[in-house]
Amino acid sequence: MTVGDPAADVLRDRYDVLLLDLDGTVYAGAEAIPGARDALVVDGGPRLFYVTNNASRSPAHVAGHLNELGFPATEFEVVTSSQSAARLLAQRIPAGSAVLVVGTDALADEIELVGLRSVRSYDDAPVAVVQGHSPDTGWRILAEATLAIRAGAYWVASNVDTTLPTERGLCLGNGSMVAALRAATDRAPDVAGKPARPLMDDAVRRSSADRPLVIGDRIDTDIAGANNAGLDSLLVLSGVSTAADLLVAQPSERPTYLADTLAALDETPEALRIAPHHDVTAQVEDEVLWIAAGDDVDECVVLRAGLAAAWEAPGITDVRGRGPVGAAVADQLSGRAHGRRD
Structure with missing residues (x-):
């Protein structure tokens, strides 16, 4: 095949x-x-x-990390929001223009690769600002970006994810830092990354x-x-x-x-689509989604069928389950499941 x-x-x-x-x-x-x-x-x-x-690391660095973890990857096969952000800037402003970088040196390198000049100060007269995730972002660089944006600089954000998954749990992402600049400038950036x-x-x-x-x-x-x-x-x-x-x-x-x-x-x-399933009963009664399934039915099968019913009936106020599997999935859907990642 x-x-x-x-x-x-x-x-x-x-x-x-x-x-x-x-x-x-x-x-x-x-x-x-x-x-x-x-x-x-x-x-x-x-x-x-x-x-x-995530715009904090270069494609080569990401590929190297993937290789260390056992995944086949080359620099060419890694596509980052920093590259897309650099492309947007190069299409909008003249070659050689100064771009104030809020982010890592890897993001600054992508700006240089498209023929623009990366700077870190408002005093360098930037005509644009690019913002990507960096664990070292602090008030001083955000202040420089605030001055540039308020003066009319074109602003591109690599992404607006509010959180970032780590091995320790969810931490704040680039979108949380973008929110700070939005509050300070009353402006919104063009976004390069998903969605x-x-x-x-x-x-x-x-x-x-x-x-x-x-x-x-x-x-x-x-x-x-x-x-x-x-x-x-x-x-x-x-x-x-x-x-x-x-x-x-x-x-x-x-x-x-x-x-x-x-x-x-x-x-x-077909098994992976969110759709009704013959082994699952999922129906809405008085704005409550009821879910039931046999004990041998996989929870993800039940979840897909429950979601299919819910999406056909907006306005659900509660989810309830009948039987152990139905109850477990109802807890997942209502956010009552143990270990939910808020």
């Missing part, structure tokens, strides 16, 4: 390229997500491209994909980005977004497929 065959029996074989998010999907900080290597490193499978909103289209378009273009599948852990970035670009998507529940988030997801944030882990790539596409 050739990869990219729309009639293939297994999900991975229906697509010629997997456009993979990193944080929360492939790894969490310094550690690989359990089972990710076995699910992705498959002979004869679709090509892997890594598409990340905006520039990064996804760059990934499709570079990979020469005919049938790409976007895989990620966030409905507001990975899945919304896929939908904005008209691409199929798989949400894995290994990172940020939870079942409770999916319950109230807008249509623009709803994935094509849903699974607990990347192992689902070896399942049938």
Whole structure:
């Protein structure tokens, strides 16, 4: 079976390229997500491209980290929001223009690579500001950016993720720093990363994909980005977004497929769609979603059927389950499940 065959029996074989998010999907900080290597490193499978909103590291650095964790990756196969941000700037301002960089040296390098000049001070008369995640961002550089933006500089944010998954849990992301500048300037940036289209378009273009599948852990970035670009998507529940988030997801944030882990790539596409299931009863009564299933039914199967019913009946105020599995999934959907990642 050739990869990219729309009639293939297994999900991975229906697509010629997997456009993979990193944080929360492939790894969490310094550690690989359990089972990710076995699910992705498959002979004869679709090509892997890594598409990340995190602008703090260079593509070469990211590829090296992936290699250390056992994933095949080259610098060319890593597409970052810093590259897309640099492209947006190069299309908007003249070559050689000064760009104030709020972020790491890796982001500054991408600015230099497109023929612009990276600076760190408002006194250098920047005509644009670019902002990406850096763990060292502080008041002083945000103040320089505030002055530039208030003076009329064009502002591009690599991404607006409010949180960032790490091995210790969720920490503040670039979007939280962007929010500080928005409050200080009463301006909003153009956004390069997901869910905006520039990064996804760059990934499709570079990979020469005919049938790409976007895989990620966030409905507001990975899945919304896929939908904005008209691409199929798989949400894995290994990172940020939870079942409770999916319950109230807008249509623009709803994935094509849903699974607990990347192992689902070896399942049938039909089984992974959010749809009613013959082994699950899911119905809405007086704004309450009731879910029931036998004890031998997988919780993710029940979750997909429950979401299908919920999305057909907006305005649900509570979720209740009948039986142990139904109750467990109801707790997930209502946010009562132990260990929910708030």
